[in-house]
Amino acid sequence: MTAAPSVATWATTPPLPRAISPEHAQLAIDGCDRRTSLGLRDRAVLLLLARLGLRAHEIIAFTLDDCDWDSGCLHVHGKGRHERLLPMPADVGEAITAYLSRGRPGSEDRHLFLRSLAPIRGFKPGSDAIGSIVRYPLRRAKVDAPHSGSHQFRHALAVRMLECGASLVEIGDVLGHRSPQTTSLYARVDISSLRSLAPPWPGDAR
Template sequence: MKYIIHDQVTLAKAPEGPLAAHLASFANELSAQGYSGQLLKLQVRIAAHFSRWLKQRGVGARDICLEHATWYLRYRARHVRSYLDDRAALGHLIAFLDRERLISAQRMPARRLTPIESCTLAYIEYLHEARALSKATIVYYVPFIREFLEHCFDDGPIRLSRLRAGDVVSFVQCQALRLHLKRAKLMTTALRSFLRYARYRGDTTLDLAAAVPVVANWSMPSIPRAISADQTRQLLASINRQTAVGRRNYAILLLLARLGLRAGEIAFLELDDIDWGAGQLSVHGRSGQRNELPLPADVGKAIAAYLQHGRPKSASRRVFLRARAPITGFGRSGVGSLVRHSLQCAGIDAPTRGAHQFRHGLATQMLNHGASLSEIGELLGHRHPQTTKIYTMVDIKALRTLALPWPGGVR
């Protein structure tokens, strides 16, 4: 006799053990996250086997912890045919039990932090509490600080009092060689912030922030690299809008091309940010600012087509969702990956593989058609006029192709 757990999952035996009563709820949550078919069956069946294994060992629901999942995986590897997805499936189950408060939080063993992790967490708390920096800024800073601490202390204890100017200079020199100018600039900014934090804590009396070298050539060496209008048209024409993923990708690329939005602004766009009646889009810009932008008809039509015939069912308020489970919104890196993949499939040799080139392309086109710097800055959400002025720089190489010959010829 088969036992129905979910409309897509049946078990050969009646479920047993401390988790038997919760398998249906687990299956429903997985289904709501977009899992279906074989993946849904696999995860629920492993949960049922895990529950039976727990019963055999006399483990109650309130006593379950991560160690039991580890022990079960070892047992499964020895006695049952195991798969690569088993560990992920049990991870989803433990997370579900924790969210539903079916297992005791104190039973979840806390992993001991490394010295670098402890120091980094304290710095993050300082940035958040004392400096009130945005989450995005903190995310940008932290990887550089981890690398700096690894460079100076390796796996040993963190003693900031032993830092010297030579440590700072050698780290910057090493990192600057492999980083793009913008990343190098961000790295030095993060490093100065951390060294000021170390002095604020009293870990060092030296002003090591002043020892951070300035990476040469900060001035913009040329006009920003922008995708051309022809390449943009070619890319948009290459998208297959007969599929759900194609409708989503087309709408995202249109937002990049027509409004010059940043990748993060598109990724975090929510359904409530679209005012269909007024034809406006409310964009969450940098530093928490919101910009109200007009919604072009073709962009609105593309978004509507995706919402009606491509967007998966989800409780998420994000406009653009992943096509595969778990069905959630994606980050700015997801938009960048979409752009790279689309350019590659279309065979377009664009100036870069990133999403920001559309922003530069839009600004360049507006300038060529007579738009003022204030109009361009308003559309792109620039807070400072100086940011928009980079588009007025002259492309000398392009101008040389237009140069008239000297009337008297070469002498």
């Protein structure tokens, strides 16, 4: 009895990252009303997601002391008390400055971003506050995003860095990955580069 060889299948757990397009991300950012305190806050948060690929809980954890204006850097508190220092892009710095000077409510709370409604304080850890900040601008901009969460901005940054030639190590450093295996997930997204490495199928007449 003959048997055909089995075809290799690739695990998709965790699944391939679903990234928002740069154009849609910019539409959401531009849709924030900079004449209002809410719009100033939301724009700063969206820029942090898009430019630095931060996790929601990292943005929630930011305090006023985490902005190092002298060096132009941000102190990011990641998973497992892992901290990293990231450069503050010019547009991110300008957005945070605008929020602090014209949008942030007066409060003794030292968190960088505060609720817009009473009680005026930082967002509760583990809440979906950043997810809500993402959903409303996307809805206003009528963007058909891959999903409604904040992680799509993080994935988009990783894919863009990969397309621009950044190594997986560099991407992992920016995103705060503790394990190279986590970052290697993004190698599957760069299909054009992977295709060039694939050997021809046996018997291919090319």
